[in-house]
Amino acid sequence: MATSSVSKGCFVFKPTSKKRKTLSAEDYFTDGSENPENSRLRFQLFQSQWQDMKEEVQMVHDDLNKKILDSLLEFIGKSVASFQSRAVGWESRMRASEIPTAALVLGVNVPDHDVTFQSLSDLLRESVSPFVASVQAKECGALQHLMKKVMQQLMGGGVALDEDDAEEQSGYQISDLPRKGFNCSLGILCDWYQNLNKKSCIKSPGKKRSSSGSDFPKKPPLVVIFKDLEAFCPQVLQDFIVICSQYIQQLPLVFVFGIATSPSTIQRMLPHSVSSLLCIELFQSLSCTQHLATVIDKLVLTSKFPFKISGKVLKVLVGIFLYHDFSVCNFIRGLQLALFEHFFGQPLSVLCCEEEEALAQVRQFSHEDVEKILQLPSIMRYVEKQEPQEQVKLLTSDDHVKVVTQNLLKDLCSYHRNFYPILRCLHLLTSSLPKFPLGKQIRELHVLCLENNVWESEEYESAMQLLRMLAKDELVAALQKCVEVLQPGMTKKLKEVVHQLKDIIAKLKMLDQLSDETISCEGEQESSSGKSLQKTDLFHLQKTLMEMRETRRNKAKTPYEVLRNHTVDYLDSLVKMHLLPPESQPLYEVFYYSSSATVRRHLNATPRTSIQTALSHPHYYLQSEALKSEGGTISKAAPDICIIYKLHLECGRLINLYDWLQAYFTVTAADGQDPDSAEGHVDEMKHARFIRAVSELEFLGFIKSTKQKTDHVARLTWGGCQT
Known part of the structure; x- marks a missing residue:
C-alpha cells in the first residue's frame, strides 16, 4: 500500500532474474553436441569455406x-x-x-x-x-x-x-x-x-x-x-x-x-x-543456364574446395533450377545448405579442409575419433580387403589407424586433383559427338561419373565407337584442347598424360597423306573390280560381292586407323584409372555430402503436408509432451485450431456447425464436468474461440462456406491426416 499512490513518487523494482543471453550462430551449432570443441572447429571450417565460395561467386x-x-x-x-x-x-x-x-x-x-x-x-x-x-x-x-x-x-x-x-x-x-x-x-x-x-x-x-x-x-x-x-x-x-x-x-x-x-x-x-x-x-x-554452368565449373568441378556433393544432391539442385525458378542464387543457397548440413551432421568433417590441416588434425585424434573413422562404411570395406595381420593392427592400434588415415587422405586429395582434369578431357572429346551420348553439359557427365563406373554404361561404349571414327583433323584438335586443359596445375601423373598426348599429336601430324603408290594401287583395284562387276550375271555378281566384302574385312588397317585406335584405347585407360566413383575411395564420407532427401525437403517445401502435420501433431512443433495423444484421441490441452482440425476429419463433405461446436465443447470440457449439465448455458469465451479457430481453418483452405445449407460449411480436403 506504500506505493499505491502515484503522486507520492516513482519506485523502481529491479528484476530478480538475469537477462537472457543472446545466442550466436556458433552457440546453436554446438548446442547439444557431445564434443563442443569439435563442433566449434567444424563451425569455423564451415564459415571459412563458405566465405571462400562467396568470394568466388562474387x-x-x-x-x-x-x-x-x-x-x-x-x-x-x-x-x-x-x-x-x-x-x-x-x-x-x-x-x-x-x-x-x-x-x-x-x-x-x-x-x-x-x-x-x-x-x-x-x-x-x-x-x-x-x-x-x-x-x-x-x-x-x-x-x-x-x-x-x-x-x-x-x-x-x-x-x-x-x-x-x-x-x-x-x-x-x-x-x-x-x-x-x-x-x-x-x-x-x-x-x-x-x-x-x-x-x-x-x-x-x-x-x-x-x-x-x-x-x-x-x-x-x-x-x-x-x-x-x-x-x-x-x-x-x-x-x-x-x-x-x-x-x-x-x-x-x-x-x-x-x-x-x-x-x-x-x-x-x-x-x-x-x-x-x-x-x-x-x-x-x-542466359541463366550459362551462368549456372560457370558457377558449377567454379564451385563444384574443382579441387580448390575440399567440400563435395554427391551426384544425387547435384541432380536435386539442378532439377530445382531447371523445373522451378531458373535462379542461380537459389542454386548457390542450396549448395550453402548442403555445406552447412555436412559440417553440422558429420563429426569427421573436421578433416574436410586443406590437406596439411587435415593431416595435422588426424595426429590429434582421440580414441573416440579413431572409433568413428573405423565405423565409416568405406573404411569398413577397406579393412575387409586387407590381410588378416593388417586387419588386426587396424582394429587394435590407434596409432596405426592414424598413419593409415593420413595415407588415405593423401590418396583422396590426389584422386581429386586428377579426377576433374580427366573429366574435362572426356567432356571435350564427347561433347561434339552426334546425339551427345554422354551429355551436352559437363554436369551431366559429372553425375554419371559420380554415381557409377561410367565405362560400364552403354552411352560410354557408343561414345568410344564414335571416337574411333573421327577424322584426323577433328582428333588432333580435340587432343590439343585436352593438353590445354591438363597443363594448369599438373600433377606428376598428369604430366605423364600430357607427354603421351603430345607424342600422339606429333605422330598424327606426320601422317598427312598416304603415299601416291598406295593411292594408285587402290584406284587400280577399284577400277578392275568395277569392270568385273559390269560384265557378269546375277550369280557371279553375288559371288564377286562376297569376295570383295571378305577382302575388305581382312584388309590391313591404315597407319592412321591403327594410331587412332591406340589413342582411343589410351584415353579409355585414363578414364578407368582416374574417373572411379567417389564411393570407391576410402574416407570419401569426410568430403562428400550425399543426403539428397534432406536438401529436397528443405528446398522443395510442401506447405499443405507441413500444415497438416503441424495440426495433427502439435507436440512436435511446440515441443510439449503434454500435447501428445495416442490412439487417435484428441488432447484438450492442444490449441483450438488443432482440436477443430481433428474433429473436422471425422465429418463428411458438409459439416454441421452446431454439431461441430458441441463436439468442441465436449473435448474442451473440464475434468468431471458434463458439457450438457447446464441447459441453455453457452460458454461465450469458448464460443468465441471456436469461431476464431473455424475462421483460421477457412483461411488455410480446409473449409469454405456453402449455399446448400446455411448452417453448414463444405470440406475442401479428403482422406485422413498426413504425417
Missing part, C-alpha cells in the same frame, strides 16, 4: 555482368553528354522530349535480378551519378506512390555537400524529402536539382573530398531503374513517362527497364504516343 557475377554493365554505363554516359551539349545540336540527334531508356532483358530468373541491379546501382553511384532511384511494382501501385518513391531516393541519394555551400544554400535541401502530405511533383525536384548544381559540389559519398573539383559530371543524370517492368500498372507507367518528358530539358533523366520476358513488353504496355517519348536501346544479358 567474382563469377562480376565477370559475367561486366560486359553488359559496361555497355549500360557507356549508354548512360553518352546520354549525359548529349544532354549537356543540347545547345549545340541536341535537337539534331534526339528530340527534346525523348528520355534515354535502356531496355535490359535479364530473363525469367527473377530472383537473380536483384544482384544485377545492385551491381548496376553501385557502379552508377561510383562513376556516373549519385542520383539513382530503384523502384519495384509492389511499392508503386499508384502514380503518387511512384513519384514519392522516386523523389525520396533521388533527393536523398548519397550527396555530399561542402559545409560552406550547405550553409549558404537556399531553397530545397536534401533533408526536404517527400513526407506524408508533401506535394510530390517534378517541379520541386527540378528546382532542387538546379539549386543543387548552382551552389554545391556533388561528390561521391564513398570518396574523400578534394578541392580539385567534382567527382561527377557537371550535371549528373537522374537514373530511375524499374526492376520489374512487367509488374507495373500500365496506366501508372504511362502517366509517369508523360510527366517526365515535360521536364527532360531541365532534368537529365535516364530510365532503365528491367524486362524478364521479351522486349515486346514495352510495346504491349505503352501506346505509341507514350513509347515515342522514349529513346530506347536494347541490352541482352547472358
Whole structure:
C-alpha cells in the first residue's frame, strides 16, 4: 500500500532474474553436441569455406555482368553528354522530349535480378551519378506512390555537400524529402536539382573530398531503374513517362527497364504516343543456364574446395533450377545448405579442409575419433580387403589407424586433383559427338561419373565407337584442347598424360597423306573390280560381292586407323584409372555430402503436408509432451485450431456447425464436468474461440462456406491426416 499512490513518487523494482543471453550462430551449432570443441572447429571450417565460395561467386557475377554493365554505363554516359551539349545540336540527334531508356532483358530468373541491379546501382553511384532511384511494382501501385518513391531516393541519394555551400544554400535541401502530405511533383525536384548544381559540389559519398573539383559530371543524370517492368500498372507507367518528358530539358533523366520476358513488353504496355517519348536501346544479358554452368565449373568441378556433393544432391539442385525458378542464387543457397548440413551432421568433417590441416588434425585424434573413422562404411570395406595381420593392427592400434588415415587422405586429395582434369578431357572429346551420348553439359557427365563406373554404361561404349571414327583433323584438335586443359596445375601423373598426348599429336601430324603408290594401287583395284562387276550375271555378281566384302574385312588397317585406335584405347585407360566413383575411395564420407532427401525437403517445401502435420501433431512443433495423444484421441490441452482440425476429419463433405461446436465443447470440457449439465448455458469465451479457430481453418483452405445449407460449411480436403 506504500506505493499505491502515484503522486507520492516513482519506485523502481529491479528484476530478480538475469537477462537472457543472446545466442550466436556458433552457440546453436554446438548446442547439444557431445564434443563442443569439435563442433566449434567444424563451425569455423564451415564459415571459412563458405566465405571462400562467396568470394568466388562474387567474382563469377562480376565477370559475367561486366560486359553488359559496361555497355549500360557507356549508354548512360553518352546520354549525359548529349544532354549537356543540347545547345549545340541536341535537337539534331534526339528530340527534346525523348528520355534515354535502356531496355535490359535479364530473363525469367527473377530472383537473380536483384544482384544485377545492385551491381548496376553501385557502379552508377561510383562513376556516373549519385542520383539513382530503384523502384519495384509492389511499392508503386499508384502514380503518387511512384513519384514519392522516386523523389525520396533521388533527393536523398548519397550527396555530399561542402559545409560552406550547405550553409549558404537556399531553397530545397536534401533533408526536404517527400513526407506524408508533401506535394510530390517534378517541379520541386527540378528546382532542387538546379539549386543543387548552382551552389554545391556533388561528390561521391564513398570518396574523400578534394578541392580539385567534382567527382561527377557537371550535371549528373537522374537514373530511375524499374526492376520489374512487367509488374507495373500500365496506366501508372504511362502517366509517369508523360510527366517526365515535360521536364527532360531541365532534368537529365535516364530510365532503365528491367524486362524478364521479351522486349515486346514495352510495346504491349505503352501506346505509341507514350513509347515515342522514349529513346530506347536494347541490352541482352547472358542466359541463366550459362551462368549456372560457370558457377558449377567454379564451385563444384574443382579441387580448390575440399567440400563435395554427391551426384544425387547435384541432380536435386539442378532439377530445382531447371523445373522451378531458373535462379542461380537459389542454386548457390542450396549448395550453402548442403555445406552447412555436412559440417553440422558429420563429426569427421573436421578433416574436410586443406590437406596439411587435415593431416595435422588426424595426429590429434582421440580414441573416440579413431572409433568413428573405423565405423565409416568405406573404411569398413577397406579393412575387409586387407590381410588378416593388417586387419588386426587396424582394429587394435590407434596409432596405426592414424598413419593409415593420413595415407588415405593423401590418396583422396590426389584422386581429386586428377579426377576433374580427366573429366574435362572426356567432356571435350564427347561433347561434339552426334546425339551427345554422354551429355551436352559437363554436369551431366559429372553425375554419371559420380554415381557409377561410367565405362560400364552403354552411352560410354557408343561414345568410344564414335571416337574411333573421327577424322584426323577433328582428333588432333580435340587432343590439343585436352593438353590445354591438363597443363594448369599438373600433377606428376598428369604430366605423364600430357607427354603421351603430345607424342600422339606429333605422330598424327606426320601422317598427312598416304603415299601416291598406295593411292594408285587402290584406284587400280577399284577400277578392275568395277569392270568385273559390269560384265557378269546375277550369280557371279553375288559371288564377286562376297569376295570383295571378305577382302575388305581382312584388309590391313591404315597407319592412321591403327594410331587412332591406340589413342582411343589410351584415353579409355585414363578414364578407368582416374574417373572411379567417389564411393570407391576410402574416407570419401569426410568430403562428400550425399543426403539428397534432406536438401529436397528443405528446398522443395510442401506447405499443405507441413500444415497438416503441424495440426495433427502439435507436440512436435511446440515441443510439449503434454500435447501428445495416442490412439487417435484428441488432447484438450492442444490449441483450438488443432482440436477443430481433428474433429473436422471425422465429418463428411458438409459439416454441421452446431454439431461441430458441441463436439468442441465436449473435448474442451473440464475434468468431471458434463458439457450438457447446464441447459441453455453457452460458454461465450469458448464460443468465441471456436469461431476464431473455424475462421483460421477457412483461411488455410480446409473449409469454405456453402449455399446448400446455411448452417453448414463444405470440406475442401479428403482422406485422413498426413504425417
